[in-house]
Amino acid sequence: MRPLFALLAAALLAATAPARADTELTFYYPIAVGGPLTKVIDGYARDFEKENPGIKINPIYAGNYDDARIKALAALKAGQPAQISVLYSIDLYELIEQDVIVPWDDVASTAEEKAWLKAFYPSLMMNGIYKGKVYGIPFQRSTIVLYWNKDAFKQAGLNPEQPPANWKEMAQMAGKLVQKDAGGNVTRWGVMVPSTGYPYWMFQAFARQNGHDLMNKDGNRTNYGNPDVIAALQYWRDLGAKHKVMPEGTVEWGTLRQQFTEGKTAMMWHTTGNLTAVKNSAKFPFGVAMLPASKQRGSPTGGGNFYMFKKTTPEERKAALTFVKWMTTPERAADWSMATGYVAVRPEAYDTAALKAYAKDFPQAVVARDQFKYATAELATFQTGRVRKLLDDAIQAALTGQKTPAAALKAAQGEADRLLKPYR
Amino acid sequence: MRHVYGWLLLTPAALLLVGFTHFPAAATLFDSLFSTGTVVRPSRFVALGNYAALADDPIFWQVLGNNLWFALGTIPTSMAIAMLMAIWVNDRLPARALVRMAYFTPTVLPMIAVANLWLFFYTPQIGLLDQLNAWLLGAPSHNWLGDPATVLACTMVMVVWKEAGFFMIFYLAALQSLPPELEEAAKMEGSSRWYFFRRVTFPLLMPTTLFVLVNATINSFKLVDHLFILTKGGPDNASSLLLYYIYQVAFSFFDTAYASTLTVILLLLLAGLALVQFQLVERRVHYR
Numbered sequence: 269m270r271p272l273f274a275l276l277a278a279a280l281l282a283a284t285a286p287a288r289a290d291t292e293l294t295f296y297y298p299i300a301v302g303g304p305l306t307k308v309i310d311g312y313a314r315d316f317e318k319e320n321p322g323i324k325i326n327p328i329y330a331g332n333y334d335d336a337r338i339k340a341l342a343a344l345k346a347g348q349p350a351q352i353s354v355l356y357s358i359d360l361y362e363l364i365e366q367d368v369i370v371p372w373d374d375v376a377s378t379a380e381e382k383a384w385l386k387a388f389y390p391s392l393m394m395n396g397i398y399k400g401k402v403y404g405i406p407f408q409r410s411t412i413v414l415y416w417n418k419d420a421f422k423q424a425g426l427n428p429e430q431p432p433a434n435w436k437e438m439a440q441m442a443g444k445l446v447q448k449d450a451g452g453n454v455t456r457w458g459v460m461v462p463s464t465g466y467p468y469w470m471f472q473a474f475a476r477q478n479g480h481d482l483m484n485k486d487g488n489r490t491n492y493g494n495p496d497v498i499a500a501l502q503y504w505r506d507l508g509a510k511h512k513v514m515p516e517g518t519v520e521w522g523t524l525r526q527q528f529t530e531g532k533t534a535m536m537w538h539t540t541g542n543l544t545a546v547k548n549s550a551k552f553p554f555g556v557a558m559l560p561a562s563k564q565r566g567s568p569t570g571g572g573n574f575y576m577f578k579k580t581t582p583e584e585r586k587a588a589l590t591f592v593k594w595m596t597t598p599e600r601a602a603d604w605s606m607a608t609g610y611v612a613v614r615p616e617a618y619d620t621a622a623l624k625a626y627a628k629d630f631p632q633a634v635v636a637r638d639q640f641k642y643a644t645a646e647l648a649t650f651q652t653g654r655v656r657k658l659l660d661d662a663i664q665a666a667l668t669g670q671k672t673p674a675a676a677l678k679a680a681q682g683e684a685d686r687l688l689k690p691y692r
Numbered sequence: 693m694r695h696v697y698g699w700l701l702l703t704p705a706a707l708l709l710v711g712f713t714h715f716p717a718a719a720t721l722f723d724s725l726f727s728t729g730t731v732v733r734p735s736r737f738v739a740l741g742n743y744a745a746l747a748d749d750p751i752f753w754q755v756l757g758n759n760l761w762f763a764l765g766t767i768p769t770s771m772a773i774a775m776l777m778a779i780w781v782n783d784r785l786p787a788r789a790l791v792r793m794a795y796f797t798p799t800v801l802p803m804i805a806v807a808n809l810w811l812f813f814y815t816p817q818i819g820l821l822d823q824l825n826a827w828l829l830g831a832p833s834h835n836w837l838g839d840p841a842t843v844l845a846c847t848m849v850m851v852v853w854k855e856a857g858f859f860m861i862f863y864l865a866a867l868q869s870l871p872p873e874l875e876e877a878a879k880m881e882g883s884s885r886w887y888f889f890r891r892v893t894f895p896l897l898m899p900t901t902l903f904v905l906v907n908a909t910i911n912s913f914k915l916v917d918h919l920f921i922l923t924k925g926g927p928d929n930a931s932s933l934l935l936y937y938i939y940q941v942a943f944s945f946f947d948t949a950y951a952s953t954l955t956v957i958l959l960l961l962l963a964g965l966a967l968v969q970f971q972l973v974e975r976r977v978h979y980r
Contacts, residue, residue, distance in 0.1 A: 338943050362946060453832040455817070464838075464926050515816055517838030518927040523815040532817045653944035661751075664927035668840050690733070 291587040294326040297354035298336035308607050323587045349579045352588045354572040357395035358648035361487045369575045371401035375585045387614045394645030396573050404573030406613040410541040411636050412473050412567045418553040420534035431557035438560045442513035445534035458513030459535040465521035467663040468647050468656050474500035476566030476644050487649040488691040493681035501673035505666050517668050540636040543609035556632035558639045565642040611636045650691040655684050723952040742953040754929050755937045763912040765848040773856040778863030799858040807921035810850045840930035859904045866900040902973050
C-alpha cells in the first residue's frame, strides 16, 4: 500500500507544481501538406518561450483540417479548452455559430496592435472577417497555381517560357501537348485539374475567372446557378469530354503531383503548398504561373488561420496576442513560407533578405504573391459542410457525365437556398 | 448468497457493456428525436422528423444501396477465397510457413496504409493496374477511381484482398482441428477429393463459416477507413458507404441529430442481419 500512497502524493505535487505566474497556451494545429512540419512548429514555440519568459506554449499537432476542428471543439466541450488554434479559414461561420471564438479586435488595444491587424494581404483576410471584425489571423495559406513542364513544351514545339494566359490558349496548348503511343493511347495528357478532395476549391478558380464569386460576404447566399458559373463548369468538363486534353471522370488530388513529376501530364493546377515537394521530385525544369484568365484572372485562397477561443482569461488573451503577433512577423512568415511553400502572409515578408535570396534562385516562389491581387475568399457559408458538399457532388456529377453542368448546378443551388434561408 | 456472487462476477463486464455500448445506443436513439441545436437555434423535440428527412434524402438511399452492393460483393468472395487459401496452405507444401505468412500479410497492414498503396495501383497511367493492362493487353488507360461505374468495384477488390487473409486464419485453425482419421477413412473408401470436401470438410467447417460470415457482414458496414484516402466517397457519392456518410454528417456538417438518426438505422440493420444469420444459419450448423 505504501508505494501507492507515495505515487499519489507525487502525482498531487506534480499537479499543483506549475501554479506559478506562467501563462500557458495550448494550441491545436493541422498539417495538410508534406514535410516534417511539426518540428518547425515546435521549434517556433521553443524560440518564442526563450524570448518571452512567463508564457508557455503547448503546440498539439491534430491531423488534417477536419481532425483539428473536431479535436479543438471536442476539447472545448470537455472543459479543457485550447486558448488558440490554427483551424481551416472556412470554419469561420461554423465557429461563430457555435459561439466559441472572439475577434482579435477585442484584445488588440495599442495602436501598434491595431495596425498589426491590417498588416496582412487583404485577400487573405476575406475569410477571416465577419461583420467588420477580425476573427482569423492568416498563417498557413495557399492559392492555386499552374505548374508546367518546360521539357514537354519544348517537345510539342511551344515556347517553354510561355504558359497559357487564358482559357482558349490553355485548351489549344494542351491539345498540342497530348502525346499518344502507336496504338492511339494517351501517354501524356495536356492538363489536369484535380477534382477529388477539394473540387469546390478548384471550381472557385474557374468561376472567378469567368467573373463570379460563389458566395456573398455574409455567408448566407450562394451563386451556383449563375449562367457564367455554369459556363465555367462546362469549360472544365469540355477539357476532358470535348477537347480530350484531360482524362474524363475525376482526377485524384492525392496522386496528381506524382503524375506531373512522372511526366504524365504537361500542366497541372495545384496548391502552392505542393511547391517545395514538386521542386524536390521533378527531374525536368518546370515553371509556375498564375492561373489562366477567362474574363479575368482569379484563384481562391485557402488554408489555416489563427483563432482565439472565448473561454480564455484576459491574461491568456494578451499572451495569445503576443504569440500570434510573434508567429506572423515578416521574418517568421518568410521562414515558414520557405519551409512549406505556403505564401508569406504579409507584404513585408517578401522584402526580407532571406526570402529575397530564396526567390532569386527560385522565382516560382513568388508567383502566388503576384496572383494575390486577383484572389478571392475560399468558399465558406453558414452550414458550410453541407453547402460545400452540394457543390462538390454537382461538380463530380458533371465531370463524370452523369448530369449536365446546368442541371447539376441548378439543383445544388436550390438545395443551398433551402439550407441558407434561415440565415438571411 | 450465490446470487450475489454471480452478480458480482458479472458486474465488471456488465458495467463496461452498459457504459460503452448500451447507454450510447440508447442516447443515440434519444438524440435522433431532437433537432441539432446551435447557439442561434436551440435544439427542440421533433419526434420522427429526422426519420422523415432521412426518407427524403437521396444520398442516404444511394449510400445504403452502395453498402448493400459492397456487402454482396465482398462477403462471399472473401469467404470463398479464404477457404480456398486455407485448404491450400493446410496441405504439406514446400515453404508452407512462407506462403501462409504471405497470405496473412495484408491483414497485418493498417487499412489506411493499404488504401495508400492501392491508391497508386489504381492511378491512371502510372499505376500498377494500368501498366499491367497496357503491357499485357495493350488496353488504354482507365480512370479507375474517377469513373462512377468502376469506383465501387475497385474498393471491393481491395477489401477482399485485405480481408481474405484474416478469415483464412480461422479456416486454417478449424481445418487443423479436424481429426485426420476422417481423411484416412475417406481415402480407404476411395472417395474423390472433391467428394470428401463437399461431404466432410465443408459441413465440419460450418461453425467457422457462421462465425466468419457474421464478422464479414459487420465488417462490410464497419470498414470505411479506405474512403478517407481513396475517394472521399466520390465521385458524386458513387463509392460512399453508410458509416462514412454518418461521419460526414456528424463531423463535416455538424448535424449530430441527423447523424444519430443514421446511426440508429445502421444499428437496426446490423442487429437485424445478425439475428437472421443466427436464426437461419444456425440450423444448418453442426457443432461436433
